[in-house]
Amino acid sequence: MTTPTAHEPETIAEHLANAxxxxxxxxxxxxxxxxxxKTREYLIAHDDEVLAPEQATAFELVVSMRAAGTPVPYLTGRQEFFGRWFAVDDSVLIPRPDTEVLIEQALLVTGPAPKVLDLGTGSGCIAVTLALEIPGARVTATDKSPxxxxxxxxxxxxLGADIRTFEGEWxxxxxxxxxxxxxxxxxPYIHPQDEHxxxxxxxxxxALTDGVDGLEDLRRIISGAMARLTPGGWLLLEHGWDQGPAVRELLEAAGFAGVRTKKDYGDNDRVSMGRRAQ
Structure with missing residues (x-):
């Protein structure tokens, strides 16, 4: 039997150290x-096991892709959001913890069995979560990307969520x-010149930028939302850390009441909202 060499890792421990x-x-x-x-606990408990050649090759591939910048969720095909695992690929944004603020605020302002519309649903993390978290919710999700x-x-x-979907823009x-x-x-709310x-x-x-100024899609949604809300209905929008004042101004100009902004877990403005008056 050939003795493993430092430059040819064979065991789980050696592959992990190299990666x-x-x-x-x-x-x-x-x-x-x-x-x-397997689980990460399994790797620790069985770190002396030798990987099969095809396993080693597959691992080396994903490590090289990650080293080149590919996000981990695109390599594993999933991301956790609000306590559930969502499938993702490079056609959708990766769900992020900051968006959970939108869910939390939606749960606070909704009544029983609401009709809910999620515009630009992407992975569906918002629509699916609201469908599962709000009893009797009737959720519609749209996206321009098939x-x-x-x-x-x-x-x-x-995840067992009952939602209906429509293809199209806003x-x-x-x-x-x-x-x-x-x-x-x-x-999309990132300015096209933003270094991020x-x-x-x-x-x-x-799904990241409107290609204009980071506010164009927010303007379009706000301008069309009042006619699509029932009396007393709420519009909740996620936006950039520095866009709170601009989004509140847009909401107020469109006639929304109760306009306010909630901060994310990093203490940045993240979700602004307004209500259609009765």
């Missing part, structure tokens, strides 16, 4: 657990004249 030098120990564990279909809607429907089916996708008790959206876009190059650009 950790490139991408860090935590992500190395996450990716190897994914490749093997690939994104495929992911959203996959997540709804996997309110144009929704049946004429239909109104809702709650409208939510996490639209460089670190998000693997995610769909059309």
């Amino acid at each position: 950790a030098a490139q991408i860090g120990r935590f992500e190395a564990h996450v990716l190897l657990a994914h490749v093997l279909g 690939e994104a809607l495929t992911v959203a429907k996959k997540n709804a089916a996997a 309110f144009e996708a929704v049946p004429e004249g239909e109104t809702f008790d709650l409208i939510v959206s996490n639209p 876009l460089l670190s998000l190059e693997f995610e769909p650009a059309g």
Whole structure:
């Protein structure tokens, strides 16, 4: 039997050590657990096991992709959001903890069995979560990307959420004249010249920026929302850390009452909202 060499890792421990030098120990564990279909605890308990050649090759591939910048959720195909795991691929944004603030606020302002509209649903994490968290909620989700809607429907089916979907841009996708008790959206809001876009190059650009000034899609949603809300209904929008004042101004100019902004877990403005008066 050939003795393993330092430059030819064979055991789980050796592969992890080699990968950790490139991408860090935590992500190395996450990716190897994914490749093997095991838990991280298993890796620790069985670190002297030898990987099969095909397992080693698969692990080396995902490590190299991660080292080149591919986000871990795109490599594992899933991301946790509000206590549930959602399937993701590079046609949708990766769900982030800051968006959970939108869910928390929606749960506070909704009444029983509301009609809910999620504009630009992406992975469906918002629509599916609200459908599961609000008893009797009737949830509609839209997106202009058919690939994104495929992911959203996959997540709804996997998690047992009853939602309906429409393809199209913002309110144009929704049946004429239909109104809702709650409208939510996490639209593209990053300014096209924002340097942060460089670190998000693997995610769909059309879901990150409107290509104008970061407020264009927010304007479109706000301008069309009043006619789509029932009396007393709420509009909740996620936006950038520095866009709170501008979004509140847009909401107030459109006639919304109770306009306010909630901060995210980093103490940044993140979700602004307004209510259609009775």
